[in-house]
Amino acid sequence: MSAREEILANIRRSLGVTGAEAPRRMAVDDRLAQARSGIIPQRGQGDQAARVATFKDEAERAQASVVEVETAADAPGEIARFLRDSNLPATLRMGDDPRLAAMPWSATALDTAHGASDGHDLNAVSAAFAAIAESGTLALVSGPDNPTTLNFLPDNHFVVVAASDIVGDYESVWRKLRGGYGKGAMPRTVNFITGPSRSADIEQTLLLGAHGPRRLHIVIVKGA
Amino acid sequence: MTETPTSSHFKENAHAALHDAPLQKALQHVRVNFIDKRAKAVARLPEFEALRDSARDIKDHTLANLDLYIEAYEARVVAAGGHVHYAMTAKDGVDIVLKLCHERGAKAVTKGKSMIAEEMGLNAALEAAGIDPIETDLGEYIIQLRGEAPSHIIAPAVHLNKEQVEADFRRVHRDLPSDRDLSQPVQLLTEARGILRDKFLSADIGVTGANFLIAETGTSIIVTNEGNGDLTQILPKVHIVLASLEKIVPTLEDASQLLRVLARSATGQDMSVYTTLSTGPRRPGDPDGPEEYHVILIDNGRSSMLGGDFEDMLRCIRCGACMNHCPIYHAVGGHAYGSVYPGPMGAVLTPSLIGVEEGGQLPNASTFCGRCEAVCPVRIPLPNMMRHWREREFERHLSPKAMRYGIGFWAFFAKRPTLYRLSTNVAMRALHWLGRAKGRFASLPFAGGWTRYRDLPAPQGATFQSQWRAKSGSVH
Ligand code: SF4
Numbered sequence: 001m002s003a004r005e006e007i008l009a010n011i012r013r014s015l016g017v018t019g020a021e022a023p024r025r026m027a028v029d030d031r032l033a034q035a036r037s038g039i040i041p042q043r044g045q046g047d048q049a050a051r052v053a054t055f056k057d058e059a060e061r062a063q064a065s066v067v068e069v070e071t072a073a074d075a076p077g078e079i080a081r082f083l084r085d086s087n088l089p090a091t092l093r094m095g096d097d098p099r100l101a102a103m104p105w106s107a108t109a110l111d112t113a114h115g116a117s118d119g120h121d122l123n124a125v126s127a128a129f130a131a132i133a134e135s136g137t138l139a140l141v142s143g144p145d146n147p148t149t150l151n152f153l154p155d156n157h158f159v160v161v162a163a164s165d166i167v168g169d170y171e172s173v174w175r176k177l178r179g180g181y182g183k184g185a186m187p188r189t190v191n192f193i194t195g196p197s198r199s200a201d202i203e204q205t206l207l208l209g210a211h212g213p214r215r216l217h218i219v220i221v222k223g224a
Numbered sequence: 225m226t227e228t229p230t231s232s233h234f235k236e237n238a239h240a241a242l243h244d245a246p247l248q249k250a251l252q253h254v255r256v257n258f259i260d261k262r263a264k265a266v267a268r269l270p271e272f273e274a275l276r277d278s279a280r281d282i283k284d285h286t287l288a289n290l291d292l293y294i295e296a297y298e299a300r301v302v303a304a305g306g307h308v309h310y311a312m313t314a315k316d317g318v319d320i321v322l323k324l325c326h327e328r329g330a331k332a333v334t335k336g337k338s339m340i341a342e343e344m345g346l347n348a349a350l351e352a353a354g355i356d357p358i359e360t361d362l363g364e365y366i367i368q369l370r371g372e373a374p375s376h377i378i379a380p381a382v383h384l385n386k387e388q389v390e391a392d393f394r395r396v397h398r399d400l401p402s403d404r405d406l407s408q409p410v411q412l413l414t415e416a417r418g419i420l421r422d423k424f425l426s427a428d429i430g431v432t433g434a435n436f437l438i439a440e441t442g443t444s445i446i447v448t449n450e451g452n453g454d455l456t457q458i459l460p461k462v463h464i465v466l467a468s469l470e471k472i473v474p475t476l477e478d479a480s481q482l483l484r485v486l487a488r489s490a491t492g493q494d495m496s497v498y499t500t501l502s503t504g505p506r507r508p509g510d511p512d513g514p515e516e517y518h519v520i521l522i523d524n525g526r527s528s529m530l531g532g533d534f535e536d537m538l539r540c541i542r543c544g545a546c547m548n549h550c551p552i553y554h555a556v557g558g559h560a561y562g563s564v565y566p567g568p569m570g571a572v573l574t575p576s577l578i579g580v581e582e583g584g585q586l587p588n589a590s591t592f593c594g595r596c597e598a599v600c601p602v603r604i605p606l607p608n609m610m611r612h613w614r615e616r617e618f619e620r621h622l623s624p625k626a627m628r629y630g631i632g633f634w635a636f637f638a639k640r641p642t643l644y645r646l647s648t649n650v651a652m653r654a655l656h657w658l659g660r661a662k663g664r665f666a667s668l669p670f671a672g673g674w675t676r677y678r679d680l681p682a683p684q685g686a687t688f689q690s691q692w693r694a695k696s697g698s699v700h
């Protein structure tokens with residue numbers, strides 16, 4: 001007997017089932033097909049203005065910084081300003097996401113680079129798939145235009161998110177993923193990010209920038 | 225785990241721990257921080273208690289249909305281009321990891337924090353096979369340098385002080401200038417970050433655990449604060465996920481119910497910083513990510529726990545709240561338990577995993593104050609299950625000895641006034657806090673004989689001893 005068969009047989013013996021019971025199969029198939037929502041906290045609910053306000057509060061609670069700009073064209077200027085004000089080099093790595101590609105980077109003094117990170121970049125920008133008001137969480141997906149390494153290797157991570165992509169809860173992100181990738185399918189990686197990297201492993205002292213970014217700066221684009 | 229279990233020596237271990245001054249200093253952080261942060265996060269979410277019910281029900285439903293959900297999960301992993309391996313025992317799991325490493329000529333393996341890897345003794349096995357295992361979670365990295373096992377399931381180095389960490393870094397990091405200031409935690413973190421960054425980039429294989437596996441999509445989820453788990457799984461060519469069977473949940477919706485109670489119960493965050501969902505290997509056109517994705521599903525005693533007295537224990541999501549709120553854990557720390565899993569959840573799980581002869585003393589490591597059950601996000605009746613173990617010992621005719629252990633343990637604490645005061649003080653304050661809304665309890669674990677007929681008044685936040693002292697000066 002293979003390990004797989006042995007484990008399944010052991011489970012069935014313990015549960016007193018055979019695996020062929022129609023009602024059990026139906027209950028499981030139904031649950032997987034319906035994917036019903038459970039309890040959703042009120043906190044993230046409300047119209048777009050309320051969701052944006054809650055998202056901002058919650059992300060700041062998690063030590064991210066958040067700025068709103070009027071249009072997508074204002075995002076590069078905001079990122080350049082942040083780097084300047086923080087006395088950081090004016091370099092920036094990004095993927096080929098069309099939302100970022102359409103922004104006027106050349107109007108800034110930023111020295112931009114494209115593609116995955118090899119671990120030696122100080123700054124990177126990503127475009128969010130969605131953001132979740134409930135806990136101030138960003139949702140980023142991997143794909144040809146969106147390297148996952150940019151979310152973790154650079155010291156300073158910028159994320160641009162459209163106000164219209166700020167949803168109330170995780171469940172709204174699952175729906176959006178199913179809409180984009182099909183039921184049961186997923187991008188290779190979905191990164192939920194809530195604030196910059198941290199550790200409290202030494203004497204329970206909270207420190208930012210453990211292995212991932214020390215700073216997370218979120219740019220909300222209102223008119224998009 | 226890097227050491228053999230010493231659970232049968234719990235009493236001796238506890239005795240030593242109580243006289244370990246650096247340990248006692250470090251444990252102060254547990255007593256204050258975790259409890260306070262969880263309470264604040266819970267107070268901020270009105271739906272929290274309902275979410276606990278939801279979390280419990282999801283786990284119960286999944287366990288009752290675990291065979292079918294495993295089949296569904298496997299089909300989705302394969303559809304996404306991943307591989308699922310099955311291991312009946314911890315040893316079988318180790319053999320699969322070693323085979324994957326050998327076939328790929330791996331020399332260095334980075335590891336995200338994983339309790340199942342501790343259960344498997346994976347680091348020792350990799351080392352014996354000439355492969356360098358590199359723990360990347362800061363706490364795990366520190367204890368790996370020291371050759372120790374974790375003393376807490378989410379804060380593995382919580383038993384240490386910064387001076388100890390500094391001494392270890394100076395001992396092991398050869399290139400460290402002797403005049404470099406490492407007196408503060410932030411300097412220690414910077415040092416470890418620099419060392420580990422190079423190791424991340426050069427590792428051949430990355431091994432992580434999983435907080436959840438999703439049957440609907442074939443996805444594995446890891447939850448971390450540092451980002452080390454992510455660097456472990458996206459940089460090397462091969463990602464291996466280690467997961468025990470009970471990590472499976474049906475849908476993404478179910479996972480989000482559990483996520484809402486996990487971080488709040490663990491660290492008092494609403495969400496941990498990184499919750500990462502991984503489905504299969506790198507896709508065509510992807511600029512990064514692992515080329516191979518393997519999941520090893522490990523039984524190691526789980527399938528036998530189903531349908532029995534200890535099935536509820538399989539709901540555990542390893543948040544650590546039970547040990548964070550346990551007066552015994554506060555007093556002796558995690559190593560005294562001598563097992564991979566310490567605290568109340570360890571006291572219940574360990575005898576299931578390593579047998580009652582070796583782990584049978586642990587269920588007596590309880591004052592039956594009930595705080596673990598009061599905070600457990602999936603409502604595991606931990607004190608009841610400890611009592612089940614005691615009953616089993618009785619049936620196995622171990623009773624006279626076991627009874628002595630039970631009473632002996634209480635006596636051990638009662639004979640040490642400082643410790644007894646400390647543990648009862650903490651318990652009383654917690655009961656006061658938990659019961660403050662109504663000032664009384666309609667039911668309490670282990671006070672069933674009382675609460676069946678009447679409410680138990682909530683303690684007013686002070687023990688008899690401390691009230692006596694306040695009113696009449698001093699008892700000592
Ligand atoms: S038993 Fe409950 S409280 Fe303890 S670690 Fe498991 S889920 Fe958390």
